[in-house]
Amino acid sequence: MSTAALTLDEGLARLGAIAGQxxxxxxxxxxxxAPANALETAAILRFADxxxxxxxxxxxxxxxxxxxxxxxxxxxxxxxxxAVREHSWQDMTCTVEAGCTWADLQTELAHHGxxxxxxxxxxKRATIGGIVxxxxxxxxxxxxxxxxxxxxxxTIVLADGTIAKxxxxxxxxxxxxxxxxxxxxxxxxxGVMTEVNFRxxxxxxxxxxxxxxxxxxxxxxxxxxALLDTQMVPSAVQLRAGKQGxxxxxxxxxxxxxxxxxxxxxxxxxxxxxxxxxxxxxxxVRQELYDxxxxxxxxxxxxxxxxxxxxxxxxxxxxxEGAAIECVAYAFGLATIALHATTDAATAFPERIIARLxxxxxxxxxxxxxxxxPDEIRAGLDLWGCHxxxxxxxxxxxxxxDPNRILNPGRFAGNI
Amino acid sequence: xxxxxxxxxxxxxxxxxxxxxxxxxxxxxxxxxxxxFRVLPGAVVLPRTTEQVQAAVRICARHKLPFVSRGAxxxxxxGALPAEGGVxxxxxxxxxxxxxxxxxxxxxxxxxxINAHVSQRVAAQGYFYAPDPSSQSVCTIGGNVAENSGGAHxxxxxxxxxxxxxxxxxxxxGELVHLxxxxxxxxxxxxxxxxxxxxxxxGVATKITLRIxxxxxxxxxxxxxxxxxxxxxxxxxxxxxxxxxxSALEIMDTLAIEAAEAxxxxxxxxxxxxxxxxxxxxxxxxxxxxxxxxxLAEKNGAWETRLAQSEQERALIxxxxxxxxxxxxxxxxxxxxxxxxxxxxxLPQVLAEIERMAATVGLRVANVFHAGDGxxxxxxxxxxxxxxxxxxxxxxxxRILHLCVDSGGSIxxxxxxxxxxxxxxxxxxxxxxxxxxxxxxxxxxxxSLANPDKxxxxxxxxxxxxxxxxxxxxxTAGVAEIF
Numbered sequence: 001m002s003t004a005a006l007t008l009d010e011g012l013a014r015l016g017a018i019a020g021q022x023x024x025x026x027x028x029x030x031x032x033x034a035p036a037n038a039l040e041t042a043a044i045l046r047f048a049d050x051x052x053x054x055x056x057x058x059x060x061x062x063x064x065x066x067x068x069x070x071x072x073x074x075x076x077x078x079x080x081x082x083a084v085r086e087h088s089w090q091d092m093t094c095t096v097e098a099g100c101t102w103a104d105l106q107t108e109l110a111h112h113g114x115x116x117x118x119x120x121x122x123x124k125r126a127t128i129g130g131i132v133x134x135x136x137x138x139x140x141x142x143x144x145x146x147x148x149x150x151x152x153x154x155t156i157v158l159a160d161g162t163i164a165k166x167x168x169x170x171x172x173x174x175x176x177x178x179x180x181x182x183x184x185x186x187x188x189x190x191g192v193m194t195e196v197n198f199r200x201x202x203x204x205x206x207x208x209x210x211x212x213x214x215x216x217x218x219x220x221x222x223x224x225x226a227l228l229d230t231q232m233v234p235s236a237v238q239l240r241a242g243k244q245g246x247x248x249x250x251x252x253x254x255x256x257x258x259x260x261x262x263x264x265x266x267x268x269x270x271x272x273x274x275x276x277x278x279x280x281x282x283x284x285v286r287q288e289l290y291d292x293x294x295x296x297x298x299x300x301x302x303x304x305x306x307x308x309x310x311x312x313x314x315x316x317x318x319x320x321e322g323a324a325i326e327c328v329a330y331a332f333g334l335a336t337i338a339l340h341a342t343t344d345a346a347t348a349f350p351e352r353i354i355a356r357l358x359x360x361x362x363x364x365x366x367x368x369x370x371x372x373x374p375d376e377i378r379a380g381l382d383l384w385g386c387h388x389x390x391x392x393x394x395x396x397x398x399x400x401x402d403p404n405r406i407l408n409p410g411r412f413a414g415n416i
Numbered sequence: 417x418x419x420x421x422x423x424x425x426x427x428x429x430x431x432x433x434x435x436x437x438x439x440x441x442x443x444x445x446x447x448x449x450x451x452x453f454r455v456l457p458g459a460v461v462l463p464r465t466t467e468q469v470q471a472a473v474r475i476c477a478r479h480k481l482p483f484v485s486r487g488a489x490x491x492x493x494x495g496a497l498p499a500e501g502g503v504x505x506x507x508x509x510x511x512x513x514x515x516x517x518x519x520x521x522x523x524x525x526x527x528x529x530i531n532a533h534v535s536q537r538v539a540a541q542g543y544f545y546a547p548d549p550s551s552q553s554v555c556t557i558g559g560n561v562a563e564n565s566g567g568a569h570x571x572x573x574x575x576x577x578x579x580x581x582x583x584x585x586x587x588x589x590g591e592l593v594h595l596x597x598x599x600x601x602x603x604x605x606x607x608x609x610x611x612x613x614x615x616x617x618x619g620v621a622t623k624i625t626l627r628i629x630x631x632x633x634x635x636x637x638x639x640x641x642x643x644x645x646x647x648x649x650x651x652x653x654x655x656x657x658x659x660x661x662x663s664a665l666e667i668m669d670t671l672a673i674e675a676a677e678a679x680x681x682x683x684x685x686x687x688x689x690x691x692x693x694x695x696x697x698x699x700x701x702x703x704x705x706x707x708x709x710x711x712l713a714e715k716n717g718a719w720e721t722r723l724a725q726s727e728q729e730r731a732l733i734x735x736x737x738x739x740x741x742x743x744x745x746x747x748x749x750x751x752x753x754x755x756x757x758x759x760x761x762x763l764p765q766v767l768a769e770i771e772r773m774a775a776t777v778g779l780r781v782a783n784v785f786h787a788g789d790g791x792x793x794x795x796x797x798x799x800x801x802x803x804x805x806x807x808x809x810x811x812x813x814x815r816i817l818h819l820c821v822d823s824g825g826s827i828x829x830x831x832x833x834x835x836x837x838x839x840x841x842x843x844x845x846x847x848x849x850x851x852x853x854x855x856x857x858x859x860x861x862x863x864s865l866a867n868p869d870k871x872x873x874x875x876x877x878x879x880x881x882x883x884x885x886x887x888x889x890x891x892t893a894g895v896a897e898i899f
Contacts, residue, residue: 172566
């Protein structure tokens with residue numbers, strides 16, 4: 001921390017006075033501070049705002065590398081705000097502090113057989129705030145909707161220390177603007193969430209997953225189309241495409257005869273390719289893509305009907321370059337693609353694939369965001385690929401919320 | 417009054433047949449479904465294209481004329497009430513369904529398309545558009561987007577915002593932007609999510625991409641008659657606690673049943689609390705669950721449970737429910753519809769308190785509610801010809817909203833804040849909350865031209881920068897950590 005007005009020691013003392021010295025420390029050129037509540041968070045942000053210090057809010061840190069790099073003077077950790085404030089199980093809602101991990105929340109909700117119906121990455125470490133800020137969602141989104149459909153209210157601390165509430169604790173509510181929708185996926189650039197209210201669903205009691213295998217993703221396109229055109233309501237459907245061929249996984253939850261009934265229908269739809277029961281483990285493959293060293297990881301958004309064809313195309317593009325990809329694509333149109341650069345292809349291969357994929361998806365409203373990449377590749381990339389004609393409006397929103405640009409400056413789309 | 421030059425510019429923008437300035441014709445637009453507020457607009461334009469909307473909005477921006485966009489005018493909170501001397505932009509002529517994509521399960525429509533027409537258009541392929549406000553046979557998608565309309569089936573299927581993938585919007589400056597996309601998670605802020613439900617205060621939607629849903633294989637509708645709405649309410653709680661998610665859970669009380677019967681002869685059992693449960697999905701599952709629902713109803717004292725035996729019977733049940741508001745006109749000369757939301761568990765206490773409050777001022781309240789999501793529609797019955805009664809009725813209706821907020825709920829579940837509940841919004845949200853919402857408003861509409869003086873408790877100007885930090889009331893009360 002080296003602004004003209006403030007030394008690192010002064011900053012440490014001032015922040016320590018707010019959050020307590022035990023919860024304030026220096027790491028390199030950054031001060032890490034962990035407030036206990038919204039009030040302390042507000043005081044920290046107000047201090048940072050008045051002194052022009054950049055703040056990076058952090059939960060479990062699992063997705064802290066997503067987006068453009070931020071040089072923050074203050075790392076605001078939510079690690080002390082971990083309480084499940086309220087679980088109104090009869091109303092099927094809950095209120096939780098932003099620093100609570102996903103797994104801890106779900107454990108609490110499970111006491112009454114309920115769940116926030118979302119399957120984000122790294123649930124044991126990822127926190128509510130981080131998941132919401134990054135708008136992470138998994139395969140369950142097919143049936144239960146995106147994160148923004150599950151959030152019914154929020155407490156937000158703005159850069160100037162204003163503590164604002166949005167929404168409420170009831171599922172149906174159209175009073176005022178839905179600030180919580182603006183916050184979801186805003187990567188900590190507009191404010192710091194301190195509490196989130198969720199609507200809950202009954203946990204899926206009985207589930208069954210089946211898998212169909214094929215040499216090429218294109219072969220799975222027709223059965224997938226047929227499946228989604230039926231009146232079955234699978235809770236998750238994903239396509240896996242990689243070195244070992246391709247597979248389509250379908251998960252169904254239900255009561256009574258429902259699961260057997262689905263099995264009969266699925267076996268008809270997949271009569272040519274064949275489909276067999278498999279395990280829950282297949283739903284963890286998206287996360288496994290991140291384990292590979294030196295992979296470039298993309299979040300590709302496309303029309304649902306393009307899932308198989310796009311996966312097949314990307315696989316061919318990579319093969320033509322002698323490289324490999326692995327892809328996990330959800331039936332609602334979101335894919336995670338891992339590009340594995342071969343040593344000789346170096347940086348140019350991911351860059352070419354990204355450019356080609358963006359050109360392919362853009363005409364139909366799709367997009368490619370680079371989530372993770374080795375440093376040498378990342379440096380030359382436009383990570384967000386945002387071509388929205390509303391970018392000016394987004395910048396204006398940022399300017400109104402955070403005029404001094406202290407919250408994750410530059411991290412977001414359009415360098416917001 | 418608009419200046420003749422302004423009128424001439426508007427005529428240029430939308431053509432002579434797209435402009436209304438005659439006093440008698442303007443009267444058609446002086447109010448929406450909330451008829452006790454009336455304002456005559458300066459002019460009404462009826463554009464046919466996005467370009468015409470843009471041209472009209474640019475004229476408004478240049479002359480700083482307030483404008484209010486309007487669909488079918490069925491809104492119940494005064495959202496389409498004109499601004500004094502301003503321009504009404506009626507989207508009624510932009511009523512084309514532009515694209516239907518079954519493979520990707522979406523449709524693209526203009527804002528003037530009627531809600532029910534979307535479902536009708538895709539019905540042959542087995543799809544429907546899920547949000548179904550009671551006015552769906554006349555209300556428009558543009559209006560639904562403005563209000564984030566719900567309906568009886570949003571317990572399971574969600575609201576307009578859940579089904580809105582993308583929007584083409586004319587900003588209050590006249591600039592055209594595209595928010596969201598048919599493909600999920602467009603990079604950038606979720607402005608489509610913020611725009612839906614903003615009650616016409618952020619711009620004019622000129623094209624809307626909506627999700628369509630496969631029609632369920634079977635739909636079963638059960639009527640269960642109880643002695644009290646509380647017993648019906650307990651059954652709702654038990655159904656939810658059993659881990660079921662019905663597509664609709666509706667309760668009507670004696671007065672509402674009486675009114676609906678008088679209007680459409682729905683053959684409802686005469687009872688103190690009528691519960692309507694609709695389950696949909698795959699046949700095997702629905703049958704299993706419906707058996708559980710019947711058992712729960714009987715456990716709570718239902719003396720009659722009746723499963724609709726045909727599609728006609730089912731339609732009649734819904735016709736009665738959806739006609740309930742208007743039907744109240746048959747048992748009372750005037751009435752006020754309210755739209756509070758409470759946590760489901762607060763239902764018995766809140767109903768008892770509403771009854772007590774009504775009795776204290778000598779009025780009757782009929783209750784119709786989407787019980788699954790706690791959305792109450794108390795109908796306060798009164799007679800305008802009795803001096804002072806309208807004021808008493810209005811006061812009662814606002815006190816009911818305060819009761820909803822005090823019970824942990826909201827002042828509106830689907831009708832919007834509009835003109836009617838501006839002050840109540842100030843009861844529900846504290847000043848810092850409202851100031852933060854205003855930041856969004858000012859980013860979209862720095863001149864406050866789009867539907868001004870609506871939603872927020874007092875006129876606010878974007879030049880007002882939020883002042884120095886003021887503590888949240890909950891902080892000063894020392895209970896900050898509970899919110």
